[in-house]
Amino acid sequence: MALLVLAALIWLGAHLGIAGTRLRGAIAARIGEGPFRGLFSALSILVILLLVFAYNRAPTSLLWVAPDWLRWVLVLVMLPAFFLFVASVTTPNPTAVGGRTTAAPRGIQRVTRHPMLWSFALWAAVHILGNGDTASLVFFGTFLATALAGMPSIDQKLAQRDPAGWSQLAPTTSILPFGAIAAGRNHLAFREIGWIAPAIALLAWAVMLHIHRAVFGVSPLPM
Numbered sequence: 001m002a003l004l005v006l007a008a009l010i011w012l013g014a015h016l017g018i019a020g021t022r023l024r025g026a027i028a029a030r031i032g033e034g035p036f037r038g039l040f041s042a043l044s045i046l047v048i049l050l051l052v053f054a055y056n057r058a059p060t061s062l063l064w065v066a067p068d069w070l071r072w073v074l075v076l077v078m079l080p081a082f083f084l085f086v087a088s089v090t091t092p093n094p095t096a097v098g099g100r101t102t103a104a105p106r107g108i109q110r111v112t113r114h115p116m117l118w119s120f121a122l123w124a125a126v127h128i129l130g131n132g133d134t135a136s137l138v139f140f141g142t143f144l145a146t147a148l149a150g151m152p153s154i155d156q157k158l159a160q161r162d163p164a165g166w167s168q169l170a171p172t173t174s175i176l177p178f179g180a181i182a183a184g185r186n187h188l189a190f191r192e193i194g195w196i197a198p199a200i201a202l203l204a205w206a207v208m209l210h211i212h213r214a215v216f217g218v219s220p221l222p223m
Contacts, residue, residue, distance in 0.1 A: 001059055001060075001138070003053075004135060005138060007050040008138050008139070011048075011142055014040070016145075016146065019153075051139060058139075060134050061134045063132050063137070065132060066129060068222035071220065071221070074129060077122055078208075081119045081123050083197065083202075084115040085115070085201070086201045087107065087115050090196070091115075093109070104172070105173050106189070107194075110181065110192070112175065112178075112179070113151070113155070117147040117148075117150050120143055123143075124147065125144055128141060173185075
């Protein structure tokens with residue numbers, strides 16, 4: 001468990017203590033934006049591998065057992081998690097570095113500014129609730145904390161990097177899914193989302209349900 005906690009702290013320190021603070025800008029200014037991204041990506045991959053290695057070998061204690069009804073709910077929640085991820089990679093993201101913040105939000109961006117981070121947050125929360133053990137709490141909790149903390153952090157950096165673009169993007173979008181739509185500041189446009197992203201998400205969700213036991217050793221479905 002000590003190695004898992006150490007890996008989690010390294011990951012959180014890198015993403016919340018460096019990438020999520022002014023330290024990122026200072027380092028990037030010193031070594032260049034390109035080299036910083038490359039080094040940070042390499043570090044992230046190495047730490048993910050360390051997290052997975054430590055998680056698979058960590059001793060763990062069961063804290064709770066998810067009832068069958070909750071397990072069914074968690075299986076269903078993974079469907080929007082897959083959809084948010086697929087939609088995020090098939091729609092230009094104005095919050096990304098180099099993204100067009102002056103462009104009107106379209107598709108999934110009308111729902112939330114951070115669809116990919118929400119997909120990770122849902123994935124992590126589902127596995128915390130479904131597994132209910134200490135090792136899962138540390139492993140998946142690390143990604144849940146990173147995703148939730150990353151959303152306001154990205155917004156803050158975008159506001160500093162492109163104040164004019166942010167002033168156009170912020171009023172018509174929201175961190176909370178459907179927040180801007182519920183407030184009447186935007187509307188849901190199914191035509192912009194299209195059918196390809198939902199179809200891919202549904203297929204990926206179904207495939208994962210089928211192979212989950214073979215790949216990860218446990219079925220997400222109530223037995």
